[in-house]
Amino acid sequence: METPKIGVYVCHCGSNIAGTVDVQQVVEFAKKLDSVVVAREYKFMCSDPGQNMIKEDIKNLKLNRVVVASCSPLLHEPTFRHAVQEAGLNPYLFEMANIREQCSWTTEDHEKATEKAKALVSAAVKRVRYHQPLETKDVPVNPATLIVGGGIAGIQAALEIADAGHKVYLVEKDPSIGGHMIQFDKTFPTLDCSACILTPKMTSAGSHPNIELMTYSEVEDVSGFIGNFKVRVRKKARFVDEEKCNGCGVCMEKCPWKAPSEFDLGLGERKAIYTPFPQAVPNIPVIDKEHCVYFLRGRCRACEKFCERGAIDFEQQDKIVELEVGNIIIATGYDPFDPTPIVKYGYNRYPNVYTALEFERLCNAAGPTGGKIVLRDGSEPKSVAIIHCVGSRDENYHRYCSRVCCMYALKYSHLIKEKTEADVYQMYIDMRCFGKGYEEFYERLSKEGVKFIRGKVAEVTDRALTDEEKGKLIVCGEDTLLGTVIRVPVDMVILCIALEPRSDAKQVAQLFRISQGADGFFIERHPKLDPVATMTDGIFIAGCCQGPKDIPDTVAQASAAATRVLSLISKGKVELEATVAVIDEEKCSGCRVCNILCPYNAITFIEDKEVSRVNEALCKGCGTCVAACPSAAITHKHFTTEEIMAEIEGVLV
Amino acid sequence: MAKLKIALYWAASCGGCEIAQLQIGDKLLKLAEAADIVFWPVAIDVKYKDVEAMPDKSIDVCLFNGAIRNSEQEHMAKMLREKSKVMIAYGSCAYEGCIPGLANLFNRELIFERAYVETPSTDNKERVFPQTKFKVPEGELTIPEFYDTVKTLRQTVDVDYIVPGCPPEEKTTWLALEALITGKLPPKGTVISHSVKAVCDDCPRKKDVKKVKKFYRTFEIIPAPEVCLLEQGLLCAGVATRGGCGAPCPQANMPCTGCYGPVEGVIDQGAHFLSAVASVIDSNDPEEIQRIIDDIRDPVGTFYRYSLPDSLLRRARIR
Numbered sequence: 001m002e003t004p005k006i007g008v009y010v011c012h013c014g015s016n017i018a019g020t021v022d023v024q025q026v027v028e029f030a031k032k033l034d035s036v037v038v039a040r041e042y043k044f045m046c047s048d049p050g051q052n053m054i055k056e057d058i059k060n061l062k063l064n065r066v067v068v069a070s071c072s073p074l075l076h077e078p079t080f081r082h083a084v085q086e087a088g089l090n091p092y093l094f095e096m097a098n099i100r101e102q103c104s105w106t107t108e109d110h111e112k113a114t115e116k117a118k119a120l121v122s123a124a125v126k127r128v129r130y131h132q133p134l135e136t137k138d139v140p141v142n143p144a145t146l147i148v149g150g151g152i153a154g155i156q157a158a159l160e161i162a163d164a165g166h167k168v169y170l171v172e173k174d175p176s177i178g179g180h181m182i183q184f185d186k187t188f189p190t191l192d193c194s195a196c197i198l199t200p201k202m203t204s205a206g207s208h209p210n211i212e213l214m215t216y217s218e219v220e221d222v223s224g225f226i227g228n229f230k231v232r233v234r235k236k237a238r239f240v241d242e243e244k245c246n247g248c249g250v251c252m253e254k255c256p257w258k259a260p261s262e263f264d265l266g267l268g269e270r271k272a273i274y275t276p277f278p279q280a281v282p283n284i285p286v287i288d289k290e291h292c293v294y295f296l297r298g299r300c301r302a303c304e305k306f307c308e309r310g311a312i313d314f315e316q317q318d319k320i321v322e323l324e325v326g327n328i329i330i331a332t333g334y335d336p337f338d339p340t341p342i343v344k345y346g347y348n349r350y351p352n353v354y355t356a357l358e359f360e361r362l363c364n365a366a367g368p369t370g371g372k373i374v375l376r377d378g379s380e381p382k383s384v385a386i387i388h389c390v391g392s393r394d395e396n397y398h399r400y401c402s403r404v405c406c407m408y409a410l411k412y413s414h415l416i417k418e419k420t421e422a423d424v425y426q427m428y429i430d431m432r433c434f435g436k437g438y439e440e441f442y443e444r445l446s447k448e449g450v451k452f453i454r455g456k457v458a459e460v461t462d463r464a465l466t467d468e469e470k471g472k473l474i475v476c477g478e479d480t481l482l483g484t485v486i487r488v489p490v491d492m493v494i495l496c497i498a499l500e501p502r503s504d505a506k507q508v509a510q511l512f513r514i515s516q517g518a519d520g521f522f523i524e525r526h527p528k529l530d531p532v533a534t535m536t537d538g539i540f541i542a543g544c545c546q547g548p549k550d551i552p553d554t555v556a557q558a559s560a561a562a563t564r565v566l567s568l569i570s571k572g573k574v575e576l577e578a579t580v581a582v583i584d585e586e587k588c589s590g591c592r593v594c595n596i597l598c599p600y601n602a603i604t605f606i607e608d609k610e611v612s613r614v615n616e617a618l619c620k621g622c623g624t625c626v627a628a629c630p631s632a633a634i635t636h637k638h639f640t641t642e643e644i645m646a647e648i649e650g651v652l653v
Numbered sequence: 654m655a656k657l658k659i660a661l662y663w664a665a666s667c668g669g670c671e672i673a674q675l676q677i678g679d680k681l682l683k684l685a686e687a688a689d690i691v692f693w694p695v696a697i698d699v700k701y702k703d704v705e706a707m708p709d710k711s712i713d714v715c716l717f718n719g720a721i722r723n724s725e726q727e728h729m730a731k732m733l734r735e736k737s738k739v740m741i742a743y744g745s746c747a748y749e750g751c752i753p754g755l756a757n758l759f760n761r762e763l764i765f766e767r768a769y770v771e772t773p774s775t776d777n778k779e780r781v782f783p784q785t786k787f788k789v790p791e792g793e794l795t796i797p798e799f800y801d802t803v804k805t806l807r808q809t810v811d812v813d814y815i816v817p818g819c820p821p822e823e824k825t826t827w828l829a830l831e832a833l834i835t836g837k838l839p840p841k842g843t844v845i846s847h848s849v850k851a852v853c854d855d856c857p858r859k860k861d862v863k864k865v866k867k868f869y870r871t872f873e874i875i876p877a878p879e880v881c882l883l884e885q886g887l888l889c890a891g892v893a894t895r896g897g898c899g900a901p902c903p904q905a906n907m908p909c910t911g912c913y914g915p916v917e918g919v920i921d922q923g924a925h926f927l928s929a930v931a932s933v934i935d936s937n938d939p940e941e942i943q944r945i946i947d948d949i950r951d952p953v954g955t956f957y958r959y960s961l962p963d964s965l966l967r968r969a970r971i972r
Contacts, residue, residue, distance in 0.1 A: 641920065
């Protein structure tokens with residue numbers, strides 16, 4: 001090893017560090033450490049003059065190792081590595097001591113903070129002498145993109161990438177794209193018809209030469225890494241030949257068998273061969289084996305008889321398709337919260353208690369009632385209560401705010417007022433009208449005669465106490481503004497149900513090696529500064545799978561994710577992590593302890609040599625296998641035993 | 654060529670190492686051709702004072718087995734180091750502390766309390782404990798001082814080579830002796846063994862990915878003959894143990910207990926074995942994981958059976 005010549009630079013970070021740590025003392029301490037040639041302080045090491053100080057010293061004093069004691073490496077390690085590199089030194093011959101987040105910010109005690117800063121600097125100095133120069137490698141990026149989920153987020157992202165001239169595979173588990181947005185009646189606060197603004201995008205996505213739509217399909221396996229993913233997709237059997245079907249719809253007309261429509265949430269019916277809704281994209285039906293009498297009893301085949309194109313294929317099997325893509329966008333959306341467990345609100349007990357999504361269908365001109373707002377008996381409600389925060393902002397269910405309920409509740413008030421004579425009661429906790437035009441919408445509704453009652457609803461009951469309440473649903477609670485207990489008799493109750501993570505979010509997270517937060521939604525790389533990336537490079541998230549949000553936010557995120565993908569495609573290559581794990585085959589005994597530990601599937605067992613091997617392109621340098629290897633045959637570059645032991649020794653001064 | 658002068662000594666050990674030395678069988682004759690044994694308390698009558706009288710570095714090689722747990726052993730280790738050109742830590746006790754080293758979970762006071770008072774067969778109401786000095790009419794009697802902590806030979810004197818094992822396999826012993834006889838000595842500090850890889854490399858059992866739902870003690874199951882024992886839930890230390898022994902234990906359906914010490918480059922064998930065992934537990938449910946690890950009855954005795962004094966932990970802190 002060359003003789004180490006170490007430069008130490010201690011940052012004031014304004015008063016962030018210098019307000020607590022005696023920087024001068026730390027510098028004097030550093031000067032006396034073994035192999036330290038120079039130690040300096042500066043107000044902001046990350047500034048140009050700060051960086052130049054390092055560069056000058058590297059040139060003039062022939063430094064071959066650099067330590068900067070400042071903030072978290074998450075923030076400025078790349079900055080200083082770059083500075084070191086510009087001065088002609090390998091960027092990995094640099095070490096950062098975090099004396100801000102892990103020192104000055106954690107205590108008021110100046111003396112102890114200074115001592116700790118010294119210990120951290122000493123650790124960095126001891127460690128850095130063992131640093132080895134490392135090289136990063138480039139790999140090409142496959143320009144094709146996989147988008148999982150065909151809701152508004154998936155569609156938006158797909159169109160942006162496809163319009164830029166790149167191939168997109170849009171995978172959707174349902175028979176049609178459209179997601180939840182296509183179920184909605186109007187959108188708040190503009191009251192645009194949801195389907196009217198979405199269907200053009202759906203048809204563009206369906207007919208776009210660069211978009212390969214894979215509906216009724218699910219991703220089964222993902223391997224590989226940024227730029228080079230391999231994906232296995234199962235195309236479920238539709239029993240209708242997509243090539244032959246022209247979407248004439250005769251089969252659906254002639255099918256004698258009915259089932260509750262999933263799209264209408266069971267409020268209406270569909271046939272056993274069906275498209276979920278008339279504007280479905282692709283306009284190709286599927287046969288529901290559970291309800292098709294041919295599949296159940298072996299007789300019927302009416303659809304087959306009437307199909308002029310001979311597109312019905314009862315023998316069709318699931319098809320496995322292998323895709324190669326460079327990037328993946330996950331836009332799997334949300335599940336509506338099922339309010340049945342909140343027994344006191346009477347959902348599934350009282351027929352006229354609806355969920356918000358059910359009401360959307362009820363209100364929709366293409367819905368089961370043709371857009372008439374009616375009770376189960378077909379009569380028009382004279383009064384409607386809309387209960388907010390059902391399953392949201394509730395420590396028994398979800399602590400988070402679902403962010404869209406206040407606004408759609410206002411929209412419902414408007415629609416009810418527009419279509420019926422009914423009185424509308426908003427039973428809210430807080431009105432949250434934060435978006436563009438939202439507050440104005442709230443004000444407008446306040447003037448439309450909607451009654452706002454602040455307080456969490458305790459119960460919905462049919463036990464009448466007065467004649468007036470007879471035959472009604474009585475919404476009981478407290479009006480916290482008046483400070484009185486109230487009973488509001490109504491004909492219809494709408495529950496503003498929470499948006500929750502998909503029931504299979506955990507499996508999806510495992511499949512794509514991304515993380516979930518405590519609430520179950522997928523976690524972005526940084527909550528403020530990196531909202532659509534995930535901790536797995538090349539995998540992005542958009543829309544409600546990341547957290548509840550409204551349509552504009554979803555579309556913005558989808559566009560952001562698409563842009564991230566496009567920038568990777570246009571760059572054409574990705575730099576691989578240099579701090580990876582390597583297995584010394586001379587020391588690997590082939591015990592295979594490490595084999596299933598790798599979260600990135602980077603380890604393979606070479607049968608004929610009986611050793612395990614790390615694919616450096618897949619390795620993220622997490623260190624799991626390194627810690628597990630009982631033979632110390634795995635070395636983590638930049639985190640070698642020597643480096644770590646030296647660091648520990650240093651911190652114990 | 655002049656014959657080599659060899660000394661063999663035992664400190665805190667069981668005597669198994671002496672048997673292992675004899676186990677080289679007819680190779681003893683080859684050894685006798687090449688070397689004279691100048692000191693070997695178990696077999697030849699040479700007194701300490703005879704060794705003391707030998708000039709410094711007059712012994713070519715000392716094979717020292719046993720850990721250092723009292724003042725006599727420390728004295729002999731230092732003396733033999735001075736008298737010998739090459740010092741070899743022979744066997745696990747000298748190398749890592751081994752079974753005597755597990756006493757580092759206690760201290761002298763606790764050990765004496767157990768040995769001289771608490772043991773069921775002891776009747777010692779007067780609480781008489783060994784004293785280093787005792788006056789009798791004939792004069793003062795002395796015995797060595799019993800230390801709080803068991804040390805390895807390397808923690809006591811400079812050691813040139815290590816022969817691992819509890820006891821070392823015959824072939825390992827001969828590998829070391831042959832190197833000495835032929836003068837083809839490896840670099841100082843080498844652990845002399847036929848392998849730098851783990852025991853798994855020697856073990857013929859079929860290895861697959863490891864997912865363990867339950868750990869067993871050896872008497873609880875009869876393992877399948879051809880499948881990796883760790884995969885079957887036996888706490889086989891082979892993954893974390895230097896090979897070269899030829900894996901006799903796993904081949905006799907018994908898990909490796911780790912006597913050849915850590916694999917080359919490993920600082921703490923127990924920590925590495927523990928880490929590997931933690932890694933093969935097939936559960937993400939904290940309660941289930943707790944149930945699985947509750948099956949490990951004697952963690953220190955399992956993971957640090959041979960290496961406690963030589964580990965990063967060294968000993969338990971007694972409050």
